[in-house]
Amino acid sequence: MAGTQEIKIADNAPEAVSGVPTEGSAAAEQGPSKNELKKRAKDAEKAKKAAEKAAKQKELEAQKAAADEDYAVASYGKESLNQSQSRPRRQRVQICSLNPSMDGETVLLRARVQTSRAQGNKMVFLNLRQRTDSVQALLIVTPEKVSKQMVKWAASLQDESIVLVEGAVKKSPEVIKSASVGDVELHLSKIYLISGLDGRLPFTVEDANRPEAEIAANEDVQYKRVLLDTRLDNRIIDLRTQTNQAVFKLQHVIGHLFRDFLESKGFIEIHSPKLQGAATESGASVFKVNYFKGSAFLAQSPQLAKQMAIAADFERVYEIGPVFRAENSNTHRHMTEFVGLDLEMAIEEHYHEVMELLDDLFKHMFRSLRDRYKNEIEVVREAFPADEFKWREGSEGTLKLTFKEAVDFLVEDGVPKETLDDIDTENEKRLGRIVKAKYDTDYFIIDKFPMALRPFYTMPDPEDPTLSNSYDFFMRGEEILSGAQRIHDPALLTEKMKEKGIDPASMASYVDAFRMGCPPHGGGGIGLERVLMLFLKLNNIRRASLFPRDPKRLEP
């Protein structure tokens, strides 16, 4: 089309020189010589040609100017900073809502430019992304609508720019594999930059989203590998990957399921203070805070507060909140701050009431995740391959081992018994593998831990005082919950504090809470990020935390 236009301009050119006066006609009246006439004719011819040439040149310049004139200036460009100047209330659509039945409809949407690819100077392909959804968009030079300048500008947009586009939905002739919405494409008529980039991307979202398996399978391609520390240093970009959008959707879902289940069982949510007057549980791993002219300490868990809520007749409480641990542990599963899903409830007869409720809670979470969030789980699995998470249902029920049985399994497997006063991380994993092989489950419970391994507030076993009414829950061979029946008797509590070297006076308000009558109770604390990491097999807890904190990381 542009070609036709140019030819038309060339055709018109001769017409443009007609009617230009020459000196020749006036001179003829004087009857000049043949030579003179020849010379004049020659000169006239020359002048004519020169004039023609000049005119043509002038015309060409005008043509060129006309061709360069940007008839699309209003249809593209950088928007002025949105300071809420106006509110036209034009509906904007979501990419995920686009479908072939909308063929021909004009839509408006805001999206990121994931990638762009110019084809000559007449066309550009844009991959537009909204969170986990993407669609292909085309911008093609079109008379009076889309100018070359507009295409050039659009092609120059940096990846990750945020644009507002208007375009027609077109059914795509074949499925576009590079987009999550592959059965339509957008033919753009307008494109504005809402927010550009100030600097270069540390890595592209495509690079960040590429599974390790794909990199390994294509050894000849020089893919950019984005390592975890680089990701965390540039977490804002890293979080934009499909994988991370799914991971944090699932984090949200786990919290939601936790609440929903507990509320259906009569629990209410509490909010306990993180600032404590005394170092709780153990002084060694607590953060100290400058508190006006004195000091405070960050709660290592809502343990004390939730027990006090039970003493205050709340009966069944839960809390979702930050938990602080000043442990200098630089492992794949420790952070200095994580999210605790905590609960505590009065016991009627036996602490297994609590253990069973927690077991029901986990099975509810596992079932809902599997049944209702298949897509998100699959998205994550592309980046982090994992066997489907398995647990036991029905009359068979969750596998429950005593600590002694767990130790026996390990001894049978060749671990020296004398090393098994406690089950360390390595042996936990080993036990996970033994259990998986024997029972085909990724989820099990260990009950009846030795008293020596548990905090002072743990209720001893009624028959064997070296054991306790306490349990840990495991996923894929790692602990995700620790819980127990608690001591609700102030005399026994004081005795146990002393045994563990804690001065009861240093926690007076906690001990006093049990002096005015407290029902028997128990509970547990779940690490949200651990559940998320282990269910999805993310292999590092930092991947399950929005902005992780460890001894070496306080930013971003």
Place this chain on the structure above:
Amino acid sequence: MAGTQEIKIADNAPEAVSGVPTEGSAAAEQGPSKNELKKRAKDAEKAKKAAEKAAKQKELEAQKAAADEDYAVASYGKESLNQSQSRPRRQRVQICSLNPSMDGETVLLRARVQTSRAQGNKMVFLNLRQRTDSVQALLIVTPEKVSKQMVKWAASLQDESIVLVEGAVKKSPEVIKSASVGDVELHLSKIYLISGLDGRLPFTVEDANRPEAEIAANEDVQYKRVLLDTRLDNRIIDLRTQTNQAVFKLQHVIGHLFRDFLESKGFIEIHSPKLQGAATESGASVFKVNYFKGSAFLAQSPQLAKQMAIAADFERVYEIGPVFRAENSNTHRHMTEFVGLDLEMAIEEHYHEVMELLDDLFKHMFRSLRDRYKNEIEVVREAFPADEFKWREGSEGTLKLTFKEAVDFLVEDGVPKETLDDIDTENEKRLGRIVKAKYDTDYFIIDKFPMALRPFYTMPDPEDPTLSNSYDFFMRGEEILSGAQRIHDPALLTEKMKEKGIDPASMASYVDAFRMGCPPHGGGGIGLERVLMLFLKLNNIRRASLFPRDPKRLEP
């Protein structure tokens, strides 16, 4: 009945002495003198009487022993410490489920002894409480079932002891006003102490629950007034009042409504770290933490993190979590730690999209509270009298004033204009009264605050750079939400930081978050305890916090 028994014992006594041998009959064979006979007869009579007396005495002692024998020993007493010794799986009921249709049924339940009142030594009345529910129970001496000793023991139980009782439900002849379940009473057959008291109650729950109005209305009665500081020092007891059980049920409900509404609008929950590498927002009011060999700071809000989540394409996020303010403010509405209900969302056209969503959120909360939690609100109102909370519905909508209009109202009302660069707490309350009188609403919005009054990240108004795209929400004349459109452009953000005296380098990871493209966005932060305090008119924010923290209080 007990009287009849005693008489029966007296009747039996003479029978018990029959058949006792005497010395008289053997001596008669030797033919003694008359005198001798007389003497003997006299002696015999004496001996007989003595023997009779001794026998009677012995018998009486046996009688007494029989009467004292406690045939009810198995039906009462202190239970051994519940260490989960057994699990009979006997169903226990809730007081709130008791009703006259259960007349004659035997039930088992755990409750606190709110009060007890002995009537003679044969009967004791117990008021049994579970959270906000109570029922009257009677224990009456009954042969072979309830002994005097049992009644005496039950009457000696301290208030607030936790007991396990078994008894028959009886339709009560007339409604028992002192109990929340007044149409039945429990005739106890068993009562065991699960958890007693170690010391004296600092105040009774009855005293703590008594409305100020009742105390004022009964000047002649010497009621014990429980002051706020005493309550907070003994928060475990204070929280057991009906009022507080309702207050914290409603706190739970507000959080639940906040989440539910936002999730229906496509928000997801995030958890951002409270440990920050740099002092955020303003250095003055931030708590410093010893972090291994360096320092960290406690987040004054999730402001920065939630904005960064928007830059990371989360689009709509909320967070419920602790917020820390190192302000030495000792007022009725400041705490050093409170619960922030925070949200942030991308803006399409105008920041009023955010303001309107927040407005819809509040109206949803108010409506649900009014319609679904009438009982809890009424319980609180008994202790804290308040006019019903009013807001505007329908086409009229929420009252929205600009800051300038608000100032004009105050000036009209007599406040000197020159004092109104800002609206202080006192003038806020005054404005609340003006608005209430003019518009009959306890809830309104002020929009368009001067830029000078807002944090550096606030987006300036597009026309008047001295104003900003920011708003506060008010309940009963006190601010409960502060929000705004934020600056999403790193250049403008840096400029505004410098204007407010903040070194952009000190918050590099925050500023950098906007360099890789960020949509226009806005949000707000709500103080959970303030909403609760103002909706219920609790008059002091500490009453709306489970374990409040202020510059002078870190316990319990």
